[in-house]
Amino acid sequence: MNENGRTQSDTKQRILDAAEYLFAHDGYRGTSLRAITGKARVNLAAVNYHFGSKETLLEEVIRRRLLPLNRIRKERIEEVRENARKKGKKPDVKAVLLAFIEPTLLFKESSSEAENFVTFIGRSITDPDDTVRQVFHRFIKPLFHLLFETSCEALPEHPKDLVFWRLHFTIGSLFHTLHICGKFKPDDIVHVKTEMDAKTLVDLIIPYVTAGMRAK
Amino acid sequence: MNENGRTQSDTKQRILDAAEYLFAHDGYRGTSLRAITGKARVNLAAVNYHFGSKETLLEEVIRRRLLPLNRIRKERIEEVRENARKKGKKPDVKAVLLAFIEPTLLFKESSSEAENFVTFIGRSITDPDDTVRQVFHRFIKPLFHLLFETSCEALPEHPKDLVFWRLHFTIGSLFHTLHICGKFKPDDIVHVKTEMDAKTLVDLIIPYVTAGMRAK
DNA sequence: CTTTAATTCAAACAAACGTTTAAATTAAAC
């Protein structure tokens, strides 16, 4: 490998892409290294050579998408916060929620591979595997703290406990939406025609969660 | 075994209890038959002898709790529906949501073992394992249909598509709540004191989801 | 070209998985 790394093989990327797809599709535990390396068309030992272990691979899969996404969400929330501070007013709840939710849903359309990852995010909190929950949690914790504090500023009339729980209800709605979009067929449950590009989903969920956060 | 079955061993029940606990804790795929039979203190072969397979065991674990719970939820929703019909008015959204949500959350306290199952429900829609999702889906489909139709009657001013999506947001909030309650430590994410018996949770979530369903 | 490092490869590892078997044990029926 030379000093600028241009000749590095794309084995790592191919593994990351395959793992991302399969983790989203069948879960971390439900995906074997043989399935990953088979889909990526690389040797079985390549995962342990390049990543060390299946767990480290999981961490890299999450890190690759979540760091950029979280940077955007952080900037947007801080922007809402600073704008309100300049005007000497409290932040608007709807703006705060939009700052968090819109980048998340739009991320789904940022690339064809990113869509798989969004499905994976949707299961991250409730994943039966400890490792998955912990890694996701570690990456999202500071952002969630920022979201919480800003939401409290936006809703000073509500006790912090109440804001906390309603944020969790919001997270539940959003993550469930992330998970079902892309592989879900609503007709299976009840017959309703649905078109669901990211922008439409934003317009659907924002009024719901905003009303919920403001309630009473 | 005699004609009234009183002498039947409790092996099946012990397996069901252990499986319920472990499925809720580590997921279906993350739970081995050896872990189940070890916790139940029965022989490894007992699962295949009494249930035929791990998949049939899963189905029995779900059936045992979900049939009674669904019967209650169905009765409560139909009660709201019939009361409104008698008065010649549309059902109240809040009453409809309460009819579905309250029994679900109270079920958590119906017995010490039921709490584990509720955690399992909370992960049922997003479980990485196809089998888990399908079994749960099969049991809940008719009830969800009833909830959908009644919600549409309660919100005639909203298009059915909108009610459908908002019900999914509601399900997302509720199921996420079911999952995090019992093993979740909110302090891990952000420092907030929380007491959460079932009744308190009902009082927390109902205003949120009601406002969300009614929004605009 | 030669040397050296990085990567790929087929093969094997021990461990854990769900399931099956046949003998041993327990309980029921007569």
Place this chain on the structure above:
DNA sequence: GTTTAATTTAAACGTTTGTTTGAATTAAAG
């Protein structure tokens, strides 16, 4: 008490799992 059925048991089945190994191959450096 004897016979018959139901249940439990220990052991093994064949797969699949994540990981490791050492040789073969490819690319980089001198």
